[in-house]
Amino acid sequence: MPNSTRNRASTGNSAKNSEKKTTVTPSPERRRELLSTAAEVFAAQGYNATTVRRIADEAGMLAGSLYYHFDSKESMVDEILSTFLNELWAGYDEVLGAGLGPRDTVEALVTESFREIDRHRAAVAIYQKESKHLSTQPRFRYLTESQGRFERAWLGALERGVAEGVFRADLDIRLAYRFLRDTVWVAASWYRPGGRHSPEEIARQYLSMVLDGITPREEQTRRDRTQRET
């Protein structure tokens, strides 16, 4: 594995820089197609349990043919996860740069997260299951970095919220952060695009539970009681 002889330079190109680019140039559209099916299989079976033969099978070709488009199985997850995280942070940065208040920030982040789950369900599922032990490899260091940005963004919003009195003062901030983070992302394990609820609808419900709890508030109690008496 470490000393895999770099080949495919048989046409005798410039021998100076050992660029990763192969001499052939697969079409980016086909790459995306294959990555999409690969992501689906990874998400369903788990990364390690998925054989490249299975991916090829799902794509209607043989195992070796995948290596015309990608240079390793690892590169596939890498590309799946990194493109997902790039799009995710594009959305997040927009929210974080909008100068919203803490509560609006939290709401916007949650909503944006569910939109990303809607768009990248498979990638999110992979991220959840595999990021922990993938991030130990230097190649996937960006996973750890992303997690750090994630934490700072959420913790910041929560802290400001507590300071401004829009969030409860008796919250354990770090616990609340993990609570929010987890509740949002685990949805990828059961969410199916095109189902009964739109991402925005699910976000609304989640926010309602997280912000106000599942027990009735004063006003709601009064209103419900009135309704029940009629």
Next chain:
Amino acid sequence: MPNSTRNRASTGNSAKNSEKKTTVTPSPERRRELLSTAAEVFAAQGYNATTVRRIADEAGMLAGSLYYHFDSKESMVDEILSTFLNELWAGYDEVLGAGLGPRDTVEALVTESFREIDRHRAAVAIYQKESKHLSTQPRFRYLTESQGRFERAWLGALERGVAEGVFRADLDIRLAYRFLRDTVWVAASWYRPGGRHSPEEIARQYLSMVLDGITPREEQTRRDRTQRET
């Protein structure tokens, strides 16, 4: 894999029943020790990514020696998960049979869950990551069944709660169920026994967020405002 010849019957026992019991009898304590380290590795690396050589290494022995105690890698996860689920349901059944009201039931289930996480952190982590694709195999059908009991228990408590007015009437019950279930069990991914918070303490915080939300309620707002003005 399908036609692995059943051996180890060379001593010529009664040839009638093909019992799984081997002729040798490893000590149950040693089994538990090995299962504990195996669970730790499974939880950290994932089941498929974990080699039996790695487990043996962690246990200070060689790969083949594990097969004196267990007859397959699959048997190890099986035993880890089933003993965990047995203990879990012992606790759950006690709660469910206590005749509590819906809210007390939910509180007791959550608290019990965190106690189980405290005791079986590794097993819970494995259950989360692997149960989905393990449950497709007939050997692990009990995982699916357990999930069904799980769902009925939670949904029942939630429905009764809504009917009695102790939970909000506008809840999407199934969404709330998944919300509760996930928020509780994902804690196993970051929880470390012996940390700052006891299981009961974490359960209290979680319940506080789930039941009352993270925004201040009327009374709290008033009290906090008073405190801040002093």
Next chain:
DNA sequence: TAACCTACCAAACACTTGTTAGGGAACCCG
């Protein structure tokens, strides 16, 4: 037509995987 490029196949290679077979050291029991 000839040269070339894209996208795949067929077949293998090197390695890792779970698992097995036989043996042997330490210990208990008679």
Next chain:
DNA sequence: CGGGTTCCCTAACAAGTGTTTGGTAGGTTA
């Protein structure tokens, strides 16, 4: 002492793994 049991090691096997190599059908270009 001698037989038996417990627990592990050494050494291998067969299947499966990711990956590479060379080839080739079909389309495009000149």
